Amino acid sequence: MSVRADPIAAERFGFYGRSMDTTTRDTRRQTGESTDRMGVSRRRLLEASGVLGASALAGCTETGILGGTAAAFDEKSFIVGYQPFYTESWSALVxxxxxxxxxxxxxxxxxxxxEVALQGAVIGNKMISTQNDIGYTGDMPSITAIANTETxxxxxxxxxxxxxQQCNLCFVPTGSDVSEPADLDGREVGVTTGSCTHRFILQVMEQEGIEPNLSDQGMATISTNIREGNIPVGVGWEPAVARSVIQQDAAEYAFTGAQYDLYDAAGLLMLDSLVEDHPEAAKGWLKAELEAKHIMATQPERTIDLIKREGQLRAYDRETVRATLYENLEVSSDVQRLLFYTDYEAVDPANRLFKERAPEFLYENQEVIPRIPPEERYRIDLLREAVEELRAEIDWDPLRGAER
Known part of the structure; x- marks a missing residue:
């Protein structure tokens, strides 16, 4: 039975709109407590849908250790959920x-x-329960979060x-005989179910007419299994893949989403209550995001210095960080590694990804969101106000390339 058709599963997901009293909301922020019946428990979400599998459950468990206890909340002190182990969200580190x-x-x-999370779905879940105010997540958990009907x-x-070039990556053990997508047919492929890499491999399968055996694993497990030769193929995201290839010399990139016109992205989420009740603070954060992008695009060495200050990434050496940000891959050498854009509506492929491709995949293919996100959940207006205000304060253009 699909999740949408199951009222119990739908309740666990929070598909039915509910209000939350202020006392309960603040208590959850301060204690980290998840709701029991309102769809925000990560374990309940996974049990209800099965979309992210046991691998993501492990990610949630580790997040509690890494993220620590939520700070006491007041309306002018924000809790930010971020992913140090996802390169496309590294503007948060800057x-x-x-x-x-x-x-x-x-x-x-x-x-x-x-607050650190190993996967974006954890951040989305915390935002639904109002334990995070601002969140940095991949394209799939971003859509899941804004599609919810509770918060x-x-x-x-x-x-x-x-x-x-960041989340649509196929990699294999060094010396593998896998050289093209057709070679995946009939082989085991490690994939984190429900992630952007899952969407990637399913679309490759459809376009190539192949049937690999998909094995649901977390990103760390996929990397380990590739390094030790336990699986012949993995699909994953940066910086974990770059660490396997560059730092450990244990893997090779096989192919990417570029040849299939498949894009990947990370979203910047805010509670709508923050946007509506504290618009100047929301704009201030967006100005910080724009300056972070400017630093990343124009000051590579400073960017690497800043990212290396993140304690969660101590196992990643400088060259791995540099490669995942700035060095094009041999298998798609004419495609830029990372584009430092912020306005998704101004970049046509990004707009299609967030408003069409990702929602359709989650709603129609995976059946794990209750609806296509409504247009009012796409709030680009404050970013554009932030751009105009920032232009009066700085001597550089806050928009880049295709955004202008």
Whole structure:
């Protein structure tokens, strides 16, 4: 039975709109407690849908260790969920370690807590339960979050974007005889179900007419199994794949989403209550995001320095960080590794990804969201106000390339 057709599963997902009293909301923020029957428990979500599998459940468990206890909440102290292990969301690391939030937020506003998650779905779930105010997630969990019917969440900007060079990556053990997509037919392929890589491999299968054996595994497990030769093929995202290829010399890139016109991205999410009740603070954060993109696009060495300050990435050496941001892959050498865009509506492939391809995949193919996200959840208006205000303050253009 599909999730949408099952009222119990739908309730677990939070598909039925509910209100939350202020006392309960603040208690959850301070204790990290998840709801029991309102669809925001990560374990219940997985049990109901099966879409992310046991691998993501492990990611949630580790997140509790890494993220720590949520800071006490007040309306001017934000809790930010971010993914250090996803390159397309690294603008959050630049904001954090360059002090850009302090620079751009209005007086009296601050970051109360930075909370690490190993997967974007954990951040989306915390936003639904109002335990995070701002979140950096991949394209799939971004859509899942804004499609929920319990807590209004807005996609206010794009944190990262590429032509299939960050999350649509197929890699194999060094010396493998897999040289083209057709070679995957009948072989085991490690994939994290429900992720952007899952969408990637399913579309490759459809276009190539192949039937590999998909094995649901977390990204760390896929990397380990590739390195040890336990599986012949994996699909994954950066920076884990680059670490296997460059730092450990244990793997090779086989192909990417570029040859299939498949794009990947990261979203910047905000609670709609933050956007509506604290618009100047929301704009301040977006100015920080724009400056982070400017630093990443124009100051590579400083960017690497800032990212290397992130304790979660201590196992990643400088060359791996550089490669995942700035070095094009041999298998798609004419495709830029990462595009530092922020306005998803101004970039046609990004707009299609967030508004058509990803929602259709989750709603029609996977049947794990209750609806196509309504247009009002796509809030690009504050970003454009932030751009205009920032232009009066700086001597560089806050928009890049196709955004202009």
């Amino acid at each position: 904001i954090r370690h360059a002090g850009l939030a302090d620079k751009h937020l209005p007086d009296d506003y601050s970051v109360g807590s930075w 209004p969440i807005d996609l206010v900007a794009m944190a990262g974007f590429s032509q299939g």
